[in-house]
Amino acid sequence: MKKKKKTFILDTNVVLYDPGAIxxxxxxxxxxxxxxxxxxxxxxxxxxxxxxxxxxxxxxxxALFKGVPLTKEVKLPGGGTLRIDTHVYLDDAIRKLFWxxxxxxxILACAYYLAxxxxxxxxxxxxxxxxxxxxxxxxxxVAEDYETGKIxxxxxxxxxxxxxxxxxxxxxxxLQKEKQLPKDxxxxxxPPMPNEFFVLRNHQKSILATFSASSDGxxxxxxxxxxxxxxxxxxxxxxxxxxxxxxxxxxTLAGKAGTGKTLMALAGALASFGQYKQILLARPxxxxxxxxxxxxxxxxxxxxxxxMQPLYDNLAVIxxxxxxxxxxxxxxxxxxxxxxxQITPLAYIRGRSLSKLYFIVDEAQNLTPHEVKTIITRAxxxxxxxxxxxxxxxxxxxxxxxxxxxxxxIDRMKGVSLYAHITLEKGERSLLAEVASNLx
Numbered sequence: 001m002k003k004k005k006k007t008f009i010l011d012t013n014v015v016l017y018d019p020g021a022i023x024x025x026x027x028x029x030x031x032x033x034x035x036x037x038x039x040x041x042x043x044x045x046x047x048x049x050x051x052x053x054x055x056x057x058x059x060x061x062x063a064l065f066k067g068v069p070l071t072k073e074v075k076l077p078g079g080g081t082l083r084i085d086t087h088v089y090l091d092d093a094i095r096k097l098f099w100x101x102x103x104x105x106x107i108l109a110c111a112y113y114l115a116x117x118x119x120x121x122x123x124x125x126x127x128x129x130x131x132x133x134x135x136x137x138x139x140x141x142v143a144e145d146y147e148t149g150k151i152x153x154x155x156x157x158x159x160x161x162x163x164x165x166x167x168x169x170x171x172x173x174x175l176q177k178e179k180q181l182p183k184d185x186x187x188x189x190x191p192p193m194p195n196e197f198f199v200l201r202n203h204q205k206s207i208l209a210t211f212s213a214s215s216d217g218x219x220x221x222x223x224x225x226x227x228x229x230x231x232x233x234x235x236x237x238x239x240x241x242x243x244x245x246x247x248x249x250x251x252t253l254a255g256k257a258g259t260g261k262t263l264m265a266l267a268g269a270l271a272s273f274g275q276y277k278q279i280l281l282a283r284p285x286x287x288x289x290x291x292x293x294x295x296x297x298x299x300x301x302x303x304x305x306x307x308m309q310p311l312y313d314n315l316a317v318i319x320x321x322x323x324x325x326x327x328x329x330x331x332x333x334x335x336x337x338x339x340x341x342q343i344t345p346l347a348y349i350r351g352r353s354l355s356k357l358y359f360i361v362d363e364a365q366n367l368t369p370h371e372v373k374t375i376i377t378r379a380x381x382x383x384x385x386x387x388x389x390x391x392x393x394x395x396x397x398x399x400x401x402x403x404x405x406x407x408x409x410i411d412r413m414k415g416v417s418l419y420a421h422i423t424l425e426k427g428e429r430s431l432l433a434e435v436a437s438n439l440x
Contacts, residue, residue, distance in 0.1 A: 004119065004121075004122050005027065005028055005029060005122065006025075006028040006029070006122045006123075006124060007028065007029045007030075007031055007114060007118065007122060007123045007124065008025050008028060008029065008030050008031065008124050008125075008126050009031045009033065009085075009107065009110055009111040009114065009123070009124070009125045009126065010022070010030065010031070010032055010033075010036060010126050010127075011036070011104075011107055011125065011126060011127035011128065011129060011132060012035075012036045012039040012040060012103065012107075013127060013128040013129055013398045014126055014127060014128055014146045015036065015040065015053070015054075015057045016040070016043060016050050016053050016054060016057070016398075017053070017128055017146065017368050017370070017398055017399075018053075018146070018148060018149065018368060018369070018370045019053045019054075019056035019057035019060060019370065020056075020060065020370065021057075021146060021148065022060065022061075022064075022076065022082055023076060023077060023078060024078075024146075024148040025076075025078070025080050026078045026079060026080055027078060027079035027080045028080045029080060029081050029082075029083070030076065030080060030081070030082045030083075031082075031083055031084075031085050031110070031114065032061075032082070032083070032084045032085065033084075033085050033106065033107045033110040034084060034085060034086045034087075034088070035088075035103045035106040035107055035110070036103075036107065037084070038103070039103050040054045040057060040058060044058065047347045047348070047350075048285060048347050049284060049346070049347060049367070049368075049371050052347075052350065053368075053370070053371075064076075064082060065084075070084050070086065071084075071086060085110055085114075087110070087113075088106065089106070089109035089110055089112070089113045093112070093139065094108060094109045094112055094139070097138070097139065098135065104129070104132050104135070107125070107127075107132075108125070108132070108135060108136060108139070108141070111123060111125040111136065111141050112139060112141060115140070115141055120140065120141070120142070121142060123141070123142065124141075124142045124143065124144055125141055125142070125143045125144075126143075126144055126145075126146050127143065127144075127145070127146070128145060128146055128397075128398035128399075128403075129397075129398065130145075133145070145403075146403075148369075149368065149369035149370070149403055149405075149408050150402045150403045150408075151402050151403075151407050151408060151411040152402075153402075154391065154401045154402050154407060157254075157391070157407060157410055157411060157423075158193075158410055158411065158414040158421060159421075159422070159423040160195075160196060160197055160238070160414075160420065160421035160422040160423060161196070161197040161198065161199070161234075161235065161238060161422060161423070162188070162196065162197075162198050162199070163198070163199045163201065164186075164188050164198055164199070164200050164201065165201050165202075166201070166202060167186065167200045167201060167202050168202065169202045169203075169205060171185065171186055171200075172200060172202055172205055172206075172207050175200070175207060175209060175218060175220050176207055176220060178220075179219065179220045180212075180215060180217060180218065180219050180220070181217055181218045182217045182218075183211070183216055183217045183218065185217070185218055186200070186218055192211035193211070193414060193415045194211065194212075194213035194415060194416065194417040194419075195210060195211065195212065195213050195242065195248060195417070195419065195420035196210065196211050197209070197210050197221070197234075197238040197241075197420075197422060198210065198211070199234055207220065208220070208221040208222075208223075208234055208237055208238070209221055210238070210241060213247070213248075213417035213418070214245075214247040214417075221237055221238065221241050222237075223237045224240070226240050226243075226244065226264075226267045226268060226271045227267045227270040227271045227318060227321075227328070228267070228318055228321025228322055228328065229263060229264070229267040229317075229318060229321065231264075232260070232426075233424075233426050235255075235259070235422055235423070235424040235425060235426065236260055236264055236424065238422045239251075239253055239260075239261075239264045239265075239268075239422045239424065240264055240267070240268055242420035242421075242422060243264060243265060243267075243268025243269070243272070243386065244268055244271060244272055245420070246272070246275055246384070247418070248384075248418060248419065248420045249379075249383070249384050249385070249418045249419075250376065250384070250385050250386075250413065250416075250418060250419045250420075251265075251384070251385070251386045251387070251419070251420050251421070252364075252386070252387045252388070252406065252409055252410050252413070252419075252420075252421045252422075253265060253386065253387070253388045253389075253421075253422060253424060254388075254389060254390065254391055254406060254410065254421070254422075254423045254424070255390060255423055255424030255425060256390050256392070256393070256425075256427065257390065257393070257427075258427035259424035259425065259426065259427055260424060261388040261389070261390075261424060262310070262311065262314045262360075262362050262388050263314045263317055263318070264424075265360045265362075265386045265388050266281065266311075266314050266315060266318060266360065267318060268386075269281075269358040269360060269386075270318065270332070270341075272358060272384075273335075273340075273358070275358075275382075276356055276357055276358040276382070276383075276384070277340070277355075277356040277357065278339070278340050278341070278342065278356070278357050278358070279335070279340065279341045279342070279357070279358045279359075279360070280342050280344065280349065280357055280358070280359045280360065281311045281341075281342070281343045281344070281360045281362065282343075282344050282345065282346040282348075282349055282359070282360070282361055282362070283307065283308070283310075283311065283345065283346060283361065283362040283363045284345070284346045284347075284363060284366045284367055284371075285307050285345050285346070285347065307345065308343050308344075308345070310362070311343045311362060312343065315332070315343075318332070319332060346361065346367075346375075353380060354378050354379050354380050354383050355380030355381055355382060355383060356380070356381070356382040356383060357380075357382075357383045357384070358383075358384050358386075359379070359383060359384065359385045359386070360385075360386045360388065361375060361385065361386070361387045361388070362388050362389070363388070363389050363395075364387035364388060364389040364404075364405060364406040364409075365389035365390055365391050365392075365393060365394055365399070365404045365405070365406045365407070366389070366394065366395050366396050366399065366404070367404065367405035367406070368399065368403075368404070368405050369403075369404075369405045369408035369409070370405075371405055372387070372405035372406070372408065372409050376409075387405075387406055387409060389404075389406045391404055391406055391407045391410075
């Protein structure tokens with residue numbers, strides 16, 4: 001039986017989340033209300049990621065309609081069609097329920113009108129805004145979240161580590177002695193993924209190990225001091241191993257506040273610096289209440305300082321490990337002064353050459369999958385990228401634990417030989433912070 005062709009009406013937040021969203025609906029019809037173009041126009045100026053997405057969407061649209069009037073329908077690569085609905089619908093039913101004239105209600109009116117013309121079950125409004133979806137359902141429309149880039153189940157997200165019980169004691173001693181052993185030396189089910197981490201146990205004895213992609217075998221992991229920072233638990237030891245291994249070019253560290261994600265990443269970067277020409281620490285700027293940076297007083301540096309302060313705080317923790325006048329402390333200060341160690345908003349690295357860098361992206365859960373892909377695909381030769389964040393602590397209104405870029409990256413990259421991930425679970429900031437994180 002032939003499937004009915006569906007009509008998807010897009011909300012503005014969908015194309016600002018993913019500027020290539022129009023290509024995600026296969027053989028169906030995609031409708032862009034004219035109101036969406038008006039709203040995108042308001043985002044075209046600025047240096048935040050949402051502004052770049054707005055400009056990218058406009059470029060995609062311009063390429064599709066090149067030489068074609070906007071009133072006409074165009075074919076999409078997936079077999080579907082795209083058209084811009086230039087009508088402004090002033091339906092009485094919409095006005096009675098939602099009397100305020102604003103973009104959301106105009107997009108609702110467009111979908112409502114099309115649903116009256118066709119089979120209502122085939123007309124679907126797509127929005128990242130849960131309130132708009134509820135309004136749509138209240139007037140009998142079908143409404144969906146934009147699912148492209150969403151992982152299926154956050155509870156089954158790859159953690160990067162396993163505990164294996166009842167490993168023969170002679171095997172543990174052998175790995176401890178030899179440091180590296182062939183892949184068939186220890187058998188686990190399911191088979192280990194490249195760069196997956198393990199706690200191998202036998203009664204009272206346990207050791208830490210990884211299944212190394214570079215050697216295609218088992219490798220012992222020993223806790224070691226890293227630029228003044230010593231791992232306090234197995235997960236931190238795993239993290240430092242991945243951060244220091246030059247064959248692992250992409251690392252993700254996930255975990256709640258206080259588990260040491262950013263601190264481990266920075267310590268690993270400083271300890272590895274000889275292999276890279278610069279260390280970049282960046283994080284996305286999420287303005288308070290989604291207000292533009294221009295609302296804040298002061299120079300651009302003064303506006304940005306509060307957002308960058310957590311990165312400076314982690315650097316201060318490392319600095320405090322060394323006495324005044326030490327070579328390590330002098331080296332950190334020199335690197336800050338000459339730009340070899342740079343802390344910057346993520347938007348400020350656009351257009352830069354990302355070659356031979358140790359690049360740490362903090363708070364990556366506030367990025368979309370498209371933004372994460374953009375960052376990684378710009379990595380040049382000899383660059384290592386580390387994403388840190390908490391998939392459950394989202395600060396942007398149109399992302400959640402399943403749709404944010406960090407979760408998407410972990411889900412898609414597991415099993416790739418140049419990638420490693422670890423979920424840090426134990427809070428190490430303080431007992432108070434750990435209790436608060438668990439209970440509040």
